Amino acid sequence: MTIPALPTSRRKGDNTGALDESTTAWALAARGGDTDAVEHFVRALHRDVHRYVAHLCADPQAVDDLAQDTFLRALGSLHRFEGRSSARAWLLSIARRAVIDSYRYAAARPRLSDVPDWQAAVELAQPQNLPGFDDGIALLDLLASLPDERRDAFVLTQLVGLPYAEAAEVSDCPVGTVRSRVARARATLMDLLDETDKPAVAAA
Incomplete structure (x- = not known):
């Protein structure tokens, strides 16, 4: 199997900066009650949140729920978002806390069985047969x-x-x-x- 070269940052030669500006603007508009902006905000960042949660999470069954929890937390906290950082960085911080909270909650409960490691979560989260x-x-x-x-x-x-x-x-x-x-x-x-x-x- 040929292993690809290590990926380089998406900051070079792409429109990541423009996308961050757009998503931040949508987040600020959503904070003001713009329902269309809420939809744009969620659609633009759903893939990044899902991918990041999959890298952090040890339970592939929980990835979708944690991504959804991230957006629910974010939408409930939009009134505190002031745009000092990009909406994506702000949202991924929330995703990280959501995963950490899920670990704490799981640690407080008796484990019924072993769960796959984080790799399994990422593999299941990616499109296959491509x-x-x-x-x-x-x-x-x-x-x-x-x-x-x-x-x-x-x-x-x-x-x-x-x-x-x-x-x-x-x-x-x-x-x-x-x-x-x-x-x-x-x-x-x-x-x-x-x-x-x-x-x-x-x-x-």
Whole structure:
């Protein structure tokens, strides 16, 4: 299986900045009672929230519920959103808290059975039978080997596409810490890619 090159930030050569401006404007309009803006806001960010929750969540059955919970929390808190950060960073912070709260709630209850790890949640959340799907799963396998904090920083900046400053806000840490975590994650993944390619070269 050929494993794709590590993804680069979506900030380069795309319209992420314009999208963030639009979603932030929609959030502010939704705060004022614009129902159309609410729909635009949810549609624009649903995929990012779903993907991020899937990366964090250990229970694939809970991903949809947690994504929905995120939006319910966000819509209930719109009156406090002032647009100081992008609506996407604000929403992903809420998603992170929703997942953490779900862990706390689960920890307080007796476990009836083991649940799959976070990789299973991501695999189930992705469209299947599409070109590159198997390669994407291979990359997720590599991501599983990273420490949680480095994987979180890598996912936020390289897969979800948040600027480093907003990823730092979501992760509640300094920007320099996010940059360091991403750099170390990329170095580790490159080493793992090299190790993965060696058996294929030897076989050839």
